[in-house]
Amino acid sequence: MMARAQQIGVVIGLAIVAALTMLRADDPGIFKLIRGVTFDEYQRLLPRSFEPMPVRVVDIDEASLREFGQWPWPRDRLALLVDRLSQMGAAAIAFDVLFAEPDRLSPRTVVREVAGVDPLLAEKLPDNDEIFAGSIAGKPVVLGFGLSNEGSYRPPVKAGFAVTGESPISAPPVLRASTPLRPQLEANAAGLGHISLNPGNPSPVVRAVPLFLTDGEQLYPNLAIEALRVAQGVSTYVLSGAPDRAGIMTSAKIGDFVVPLTAVGELWLYVTPDRAERYISARQVLSGTGASPDVAAAINGSVIFVGTSAAGLQDIRVTALGENVPGVSLHAQAVEQILSGQFLSRPDWADGLEILTIAVLGCLLVVITTFVSPAVALVCGLLITAMALVASWLSFLHAGLLLDPLAPIVSGSITHFAATSFRILVIDRERREVRRAFGHYLSPSLLHRIEHNRDALRLGGDDRELTVMFVDVRNFTEMSERLAPTDVVAFLNTLLDALSRHVVANEGTLDKFIGDSIMAFWNAPVDVADHEAKAVRTALAMRETLAELNASDAFGFGPDQEVGIGIGIHTGIACVGNMGAKTRFNYSAVGDAVNVAARIESSCKEVGFDILISDSTARSVKGMALIDAGAIPLKGKSSRTKILAVLGDEQVAASREFAALNAVHRQLMQALHSHSKNTRKLMDTAKLRADEVLGGLVEFYRRIPSRTGHFRELSAGNEKSAADAEK
Known part of the structure; x- marks a missing residue:
């Protein structure tokens, strides 16, 4: 009776484990939120240390807006900004700014809107878009484009793609349409990259950035890696897909740098606390007296991102450290992270490992709780919890791996509680009844066997x-x-x-x-x-x-x-x-x-x-x-x-030496089977040929896992057998 109760307890426990495993496999939003918060805490405990890198943000900050007026600025001023940065030796200039509409402050546009003005006169006036386009021509300038829910426009791709493994073209998030750029700007830019940091993610925290988007036929790079590509002067991204399955991205090589990616082509951001050293005010670059030597030195050879930290322009994002930072700084941090080689990784097998952990540890807890004392089961549960936490933290600390410890812990706790409750309510009660009924008649060892009775294994x-x-x-x-x-x-x-x-x-x-x-x-x-x-x-x-x-x-x-x-x-x-x-x-x-x-x-x-x-x-x-x-x-x-x-x-079978040896051996075997009168003569001839072939084979077969001696033994043995047959 007790054995049946234990069986029922195991079945119920395994059913709970199966339900929890399927729930984790479905990965509802609450699981993703808890997992994200856990990884945020890891970064807060051990953030990436800030190191001076050739990456800077030219910030259109409040001071710049006070001096040069509200945003958007006329694009001839942006042309001046590009010229100044280029003169100071910027390796790449990336704009975290959309240039989808004509410059409304362009003199030509302003005059056209004045009633009664001769159109020919308007055409003679300068156009700021043309000035800006002329300024970026031939310079390492990367422009950004945004995502759109309307239309079907997709920007041209300035880079090539090479792929190793199966094609990852379907892996990244889908680009349905984008905001169109001004044609002359689009044509003259050295690179184009999307500026979306977490498309489709409802969380305000930016934890992973998609480095590529796809429309099913073409990949579109992110602004950060496009700036890194242009800065190195390379023309091609080298993408690695899974060796045996399409639609998975594992890494991207950008010039001299290899970036590990998630299966959908995302880079997990490993951020530093926001630092003033990362920023240069646009006002300092555009100053009439010219930039200071310190500013010029910081820009020289650096990847420059142009964006804004002004609160009114609403480009503020939340990092894993809980800081509110300008969105452009996250592009800069992505490049810093690539240059430093400090990466976080949540490999595609992490979900499978966590699901398997829930299933295996859950089954283990069910068995322990059912057949061992609750105290031992509790100790095992606490050990499992500690091991999960320690293993997850050590994986982050030493390898940058993001493994979720909470899902196995929560699932194990639920399983342990359910199995313990069933044991107290059913199994232990029946055991106590058995002991009361048979305790006076049976030895403790027999009682133990009754309590833990199981069927013999079938043969x-x-x-x-x-x-x-x-x-x-x-x-x-x-x-x-x-x-x-x-x-x-x-x-x-x-x-x-x-x-x-x-x-x-x-x-x-x-x-x-x-x-x-x-x-x-x-x-x-x-x-x-x-x-x-x-x-x-x-x-x-x-x-x-x-x-x-x-x-x-x-x-x-x-x-x-x-x-x-x-x-x-x-x-x-x-x-x-x-x-x-x-x-x-x-x-x-x-x-x-x-x-x-x-x-x-x-x-x-x-x-x-x-x-x-x-x-x-x-x-x-x-x-x-x-x-x-x-x-x-x-x-x-x-x-x-x-x-x-x-x-x-x-390899041996394909060699000329084996073909010669095999021919001799066949002659010997034919002689053995034929029993003809000419057997002795054929054997004498074959023996000469066999000696000749074997003499040349010795050195060849020493280099392969074979045993030359056996060839001679076989030939000699066959000769003797043939001779015996003739007799």
């Missing part, structure tokens, strides 16, 4: 096609007689560890170690594509590893004693599953396929070669260097089993 298996491998050490009995038991164990540990790693690396299943032997199989418990080829590649890797171990005297036997192995591989139907007793069992395979593989391995001694495979395996191994090793009788089999020797992989 059984399934029939499926497997590729089975057996590996055995040659002359192990003789070797072990000469060694102390501890030396035998050390030898086996070294050898079996080195060889078995290749099984795991090639998606095989290590079944068991049988003394000096290894049994492994492929295609269970899950399907493995090309399992025959992977088994053969494992054997070749084992051969190479053993050669390296012998060459380095890893076993301590001395250079004159090499360790040899035999490997047998067969593909067939076997039964695989949990086998043994109800209290102790192993996942293993049995059947005719296993027996055949074991007997092929034992035939390596007779054939004189280290890797033999059956014909059923060879049919699925295309292109590898295989030679016919005949058909051998296997114990318990009425017919002979055709086997092949594995000389090497596809």
Whole structure:
């Protein structure tokens, strides 16, 4: 009864965990808000330290407006600003200003609006847009454009794009339309970039800036990175997409700088407290007496952003530090961050990790709370909370990773509360009833077993096609007689560890170690594509590893004693599953396929070669260097089993040397099978050719994981067999 109550408690707890996991996967707005606030707190605890960078904001501040009048200024004054900044050596001049309408203060525009004025006279007057366009021509000036919900205008793109990996064209936020720029300004600007800091984000806090927008066919850069591109004089952005999936952006290379991005092409801002050193008043640049030497030095070689901090112009944003700053300063901080190389990253696997953490820790808490005391469950919950907080903070501190600790903590707390409540209300009550009823009749150990009763695991298996491998050490009995038991164990540990790693690396299943032997199989418990080829590649890797171990005297036997192995591989139907007793069992395979593989391995001694495979395996191994090793009788089999020797992989099979050797070997095998009167003559001729070919092969096969000696042994063995057949 209690076991059933525990089962119900586990089911209810897991249902709660599943609901919380799906809620986190849906990621509602409240989760995003809490996550954002958490990351803000991390930045407040450890903000990016301000370092002097070649980045400045030319600020159209209150002092500038008092001296030169209200905004917008006539564009001939902006032309003068560009000329002054260019003369002082600005590397790039980026305007966080929209130039969508004609300059209403232009003399030509003003005169046109006066009634009765001759239009020809108006045309002779200067036009401020033309003056501004002429000023920016040939200079490193970047103009900004905004987003619009009307129309279909999209600005031209001044930069090229190169992509590595799959195309990320659909990753960034969508640009449906933008504010049109004045044609002559658009044409003469060295770069164009969007000035939107958090499009579509309802939060007033700017935490991440989209460096690109997309219309599905073209990417449009942000003002900050466009200014950085122009300042370096590069023409192309190099974007990295996911290697196996389109629509994901991982990083962008802008000249000499690589910027890690979120999957949608955003840069997480790592901000500093707002500093006066970042700003230069536009009044100082436009001063009639000229800029001071300090101002000129600050501008020389710097990326300059022109914007406004005047409160009335409503370009004030909130940073992760809770400060109200001009929007233009965030563009400047983005470039500072790129130049400093200090990045924050929330990789695309972060959501998956947090969802998995909720599921795994929730299930763990359900089990602990149900089957262990509430006190232990509470301690485990507190440890999990502490570990989540510490892991998240250390990830931020040392790697700049933004991992949310609150979602797992909140979900774990809810799960723990629900599971504990169910236990107190149901499970513990039933346990107390059992103890009251049977406490006088049963020992504490029996009571414990009653309270924690569970069904035994079922035994059984399934029939499926497997590729089975057996590996055995040659002359192990003789070797072990000469060694102390501890030396035998050390030898086996070294050898079996080195060889078995290749099984795991090639998606095989290590079944068991049988003394000096290894049994492994492929295609269970899950399907493995090309399992025959992977088994053969494992054997070749084992051969190479053993050669390296012998060459380095890893076993301590001395250079004159090499360790040899035999490997047998067969593909067939076997039964695989949990086998043994109800209290102790192993996942293993049995059947005719296993027996055949074991007997092929034992035939390596007779054939004189280290890797033999059956014909059923060879049919699925295309292109590898295989030679016919005949058909051998296997114990318990009425017919002979055709086997092949594995000389090497596809590279060996494609070599001219292997083709020559294979031709000689085929002649020898034909002579063996023909039993003709001319066998001896053919064998003598083939032997000469074999010696000639093998003489040239020695140096070639030393460079690949093969064993030249086996070629000579096979040829010699086949000659002897043919001679015996003739007799």
